[in-house]
Amino acid sequence: MTRLHLHLLSDSTGETLENIAKAGIAQFENVEAIRHFWPMVRSDVHLDRIMEEISLNPGIVLFTLANSQLRRRLENRCRALGLPHVAPLDAVTDALSNILGQEARNRPGRKHILDEAYFARIEAIQFTIAHDDGVGHENWEEADIVLAGVSRASKTPTSIYLANRGYKTANIPLVPESPPPRNLYGLKHPMVVGLTISPERLVQVRRNRLLSLNQAPETAYVDIERVQEEVAFARRMFADNGWPVIDMTRRSIEEAAAAIINLFNERVLAE
Known part of the structure; x- marks a missing residue:
């Protein structure tokens, strides 16, 4: 080294x-x-x-x-x-x-220089922080991008990165036992993007998270069969609603954000 x-x-x-x-x-x-x-x-x-x-x-x-x-x-x-x-x-x-x-x-x-782009970026950051983890869903129509995915699929860090690029971003965790707010399916302005990840990688990420919190690493949260069901549930939702999907298994936050921005720009050009 x-x-x-x-x-x-x-x-x-x-x-x-x-x-x-x-x-x-x-x-x-x-x-x-x-x-x-x-x-x-x-x-x-x-x-x-x-x-x-x-x-x-x-x-x-x-x-x-x-x-x-x-x-x-x-x-x-x-x-x-x-x-x-x-x-x-x-x-x-x-x-x-x-x-x-x-x-x-x-x-x-x-x-x-404190121009309009600077203030737009600050506004995007403030919006994103206020709409993390499903909070403030009644204001999602004001977002540019809404990220959906299972727990620990890198929704929050990707949202913050996008906010620093000037995109108002909200995110929502997908849990089979707790359906997301109904307005998620009727959004007009925001682009909804699904974040997915391989079950094996997700188990590893979740186990590391539990260990960092000094919690027992063997719970349903990291059970491979349970995690496979969660990921399958999310993928079905993405497919049923025609939402674009980004696989986070081998992608960095920067790479994922770049792919999302490309999708967003293509959508704007097509309108």
Whole structure:
């Protein structure tokens, strides 16, 4: 296992840098990335303190700094320490500048201006949190997406991820002994998506959940025959209602959300 110190410096929240770093590290095997997160870097004093920490844990430095003087200071310090340093947005900005025929307006945190999209994302997050696990079903018509699935099928984390992408998302657990609210079957605006998972994988997830709560791992909740019945019940419901289905058995939350967003966009285009 190779250990790598990864320093992320941003003059704003650093969300973009973090996503780039995650995507890059995911391309390599047997790498333990130790991320050091340095947001809101906007002064020489702050930068100097950070460089002291970086010198103690040398590694690669990724940065997005709009202030040219601060950027040069960082680059000079990195060269002095012999550290690789990369501004990952430079190539994109330069290409856009050439195509558009204008200089980029460098402003710290410009990409996070509080515009309509920002407030829409906050609203989506608030809606999603308030409509988790079947709560607030009377407001489901206001949702963009409703996720349905058995317990521990990754409904909540997928909902939160979608909310961070700006989609109002509700979710409902499917339990054979407790039918879901009737309005689930008559929704017009939201796209209902079924989340399924193999019974074997589901038993493993549920058992780990019980152990983490210091509860007995041998109950009907993890009985394989019972779980098979639950999954079959959910699949029949998906098929009877013509809802698209995402299999979570081998999918990450990010992959599942991307597939759901594609389905949503196709639905919008078809309307």
